[in-house]
Amino acid sequence: MAQQESTAHRPVLLQPCIEGLALRPDSVIVDGTFGRGGHSAAILQALGPAGRLVALDRDPEAIAVGSQWKDSRFSVHRARFSQLGEVLDALGIAVVDGVLLDLGVSSPQLDDASRGFSFRADGPLDMRMDPDHGISARAWLQQADERDIARALRDYGDERFAVPIAKAIAARRQERGPLASTAELAELVAGAVKTREPGQNPATRTFQALRIFVNAELEELEQALEGSLNLLEPQGRLVVISFHSLEDRIVKQFIAKHAREVVDRRAPFASGAPLKLTALERVKPSADEVVANPRARSAIMRVAQRTAH
Numbered sequence: 001m002a003q004q005e006s007t008a009h010r011p012v013l014l015q016p017c018i019e020g021l022a023l024r025p026d027s028v029i030v031d032g033t034f035g036r037g038g039h040s041a042a043i044l045q046a047l048g049p050a051g052r053l054v055a056l057d058r059d060p061e062a063i064a065v066g067s068q069w070k071d072s073r074f075s076v077h078r079a080r081f082s083q084l085g086e087v088l089d090a091l092g093i094a095v096v097d098g099v100l101l102d103l104g105v106s107s108p109q110l111d112d113a114s115r116g117f118s119f120r121a122d123g124p125l126d127m128r129m130d131p132d133h134g135i136s137a138r139a140w141l142q143q144a145d146e147r148d149i150a151r152a153l154r155d156y157g158d159e160r161f162a163v164p165i166a167k168a169i170a171a172r173r174q175e176r177g178p179l180a181s182t183a184e185l186a187e188l189v190a191g192a193v194k195t196r197e198p199g200q201n202p203a204t205r206t207f208q209a210l211r212i213f214v215n216a217e218l219e220e221l222e223q224a225l226e227g228s229l230n231l232l233e234p235q236g237r238l239v240v241i242s243f244h245s246l247e248d249r250i251v252k253q254f255i256a257k258h259a260r261e262v263v264d265r266r267a268p269f270a271s272g273a274p275l276k277l278t279a280l281e282r283v284k285p286s287a288d289e290v291v292a293n294p295r296a297r298s299a300i301m302r303v304a305q306r307t308a309h
Contacts (some may be wrong), residue, residue: 012293
């Protein structure tokens with residue numbers, strides 16, 4: 001049996017997630033966001049000897065955790081979840097019974113200052129989920145046009161003060177060189193933001209926006225959803241846990257798009273294209289879970305089921 005997850009990491013909506021996947025003993029499941037294995041461990045406990053779990057993650061530290069698990073039903077692969085089709089094809093798996101996507105950054109990533117995801121502790125301004133690929137937040141902020149910075153903060157962080165923050169970043173690199181640390185960025189943003197919601201750090205939206213942009217998270221999500229649809233067996237389940245409105249809107253719209261009949265306007269009396277998904281439920285954490293794990297407070301889980309082909 002797989003090792004249990006670290007006590008420092010609490011998987012969000014764990015029991016609703018397991019119920020949403022509607023596991024059978026012989027189910028073949030994909031966990032597209034292994035993290036530290038909280039959901040995967042519970043899935044393996046629910047599967048029988050004939051079941052199988054394929055896990056993906058682009059973070060090498062997550063892969064290091066999963067590689068220690070000794071379970072013949074389980075394999076972990078360093079890949080983006082948009083690549084789930086390629087991974088399964090290489091394994092000779094054509095269809096699956098369930099796909100789980102737990103979006104965003106994990107607690108261990110947030111808590112490790114060296115990864116640069118959080119303004120709560122000083123560290124290098126990196127923010128890459130895969131530190132071996134792509135451009136870091138520091139490098140991008142050093143070279144990006146001021147208008148592009150403002151656009152990213154507005155589009156991915158819904159930041160009202162995107163323009164003054166971008167101006168401050170541009171002025172800072174001109175006067176004293178590029179921002180190098182999370183503390184420097186948080187301090188700069190605090191000086192540029194005039195007001196903020198009570199209890200929220202002024203840099204919250206900026207850090208969110210840069211992380212999403214650097215990791216192309218929304219584009220990855222769109223590709224992963226399409227890939228999941230092509231892989232799910234009839235009656236197979238898609239379970240997605242989101243933590244902010246940008247992600248949840250993409251998931252909601254994707255499910256809605258494939259849960260309604262598409263009619264060809266050129267032939268209005270012809271039968272519409274068959275439905276591909278049925279929306280099943282939308283779940284939020286209980287009050288008890290939020291008390292036990294405050295990071296769960298903004299989570300929304302959506303469950304959909306693949307219809308017959």
